Amino acid sequence: MKFRTVVCAAAIMAGCASTAPSPEVKSQLAPTGELRVAVLTSNPIIHRTTPGLGRELAADAGVPAKLIDYGAVNKLMEDAAKGAWDVAVVAIDPERRALVDFAPAHLNSEGFLTVLVPPGSTARRMADIDQPGMRVAAVRGAATQMVLSRTLKNATVLAAENEDAAFASMKEGKAQGYAQNRFMLRARAATLPGARLLEDSFAGLHLAFALPKNRPAAARYVAQFVERSKASGALQRAVDAAGLQGEVSVAPPEQASTYKGM
Incomplete structure (x- = not known):
């Protein structure tokens, strides 16, 4: 602090x-x-x-x-x-x-929480990422993690200690997506060519x-x-x-x- x-x-x-x-x-x-x-x-x-x-x-x-x-x-x-x-x-x-x-x-901000997927991912919407065996990284204790845990039916949430760790989990293939608000995800996507945001969202802010x-x-x-x-x-x-x-x-x-x- x-x-x-x-x-x-x-x-x-x-x-x-x-x-x-x-x-x-x-x-x-x-x-x-x-x-x-x-x-x-x-x-x-x-x-x-x-x-x-x-x-x-x-x-x-x-x-x-x-x-x-x-x-x-x-x-x-x-x-x-x-x-x-x-x-x-x-x-x-x-x-x-x-x-x-x-x-x-x-x-x-309605429709503001979504998922960033890595280069090469075929997922375009939340339904594509909410599949058995899929994992989505989110910061432990963040609203994204709590809402996502209640929203996903088949995929699982991979809790990370901070935003850098959540993003790294996706980059390293430990997770198939990284959940956060669109404003933050656009900035992350700019650092990883080929990464993109899903077309829809899972919650507002x-x-x-x-x-x-x-x-x-x-x-x-x-x-x-x-x-x-x-x-x-x-x-x-x-x-x-x-x-x-x-x-x-x-x-x-x-x-x-x-x-x-x-």
Whole structure:
């Protein structure tokens, strides 16, 4: 992990200001006196957008932000139960709800998770890769690995410790494909002539702030912050600033009656 402390003197995404949070919210949101924002550096979409969003959330709450870099999502999720961070942005997955509570999704991309196949592969669609004896590499604990494990009927998931290892498994023939989001897979394909993405996908992507369990007041506050950021255009500006137009879109407003973050 790498730590970066940022004192938020001014908001970087204008238009999200709210009234000052109550002492209860502050004590749950930033129990150490600063907002510890876990940043997953191995995912470029999360890495490009989370620091700015985390700083703005800290400014909104009137506390400093401390960015904590994680190179692997499984370590980030393990640390949720240890109180090592206060908020993180990860893909929503039902298996993660035992460890964290989610705010409403703030970034979506439908049909975004797919499989990269190596040069010479005849597979073109998910049905071609979901065959007995086939293996698909994915990072252990990542949303891709969890969703793929529930989706595949015949093929098996080969869990790798990180993205480099998952890609290497495919390159070395230990797996017949490598699962991740299209944005990351296109970059990998560019380094391996003949590799290509399947034509279809196995899931969409829904990113949200996650908080450690048992912080209900903080979870409600973050949910309100997310909805204000959608309404003000701040989230769209964050997407534009990160160069992610066409890759992800701002999630639609979440109605209080349908919010199931906790």
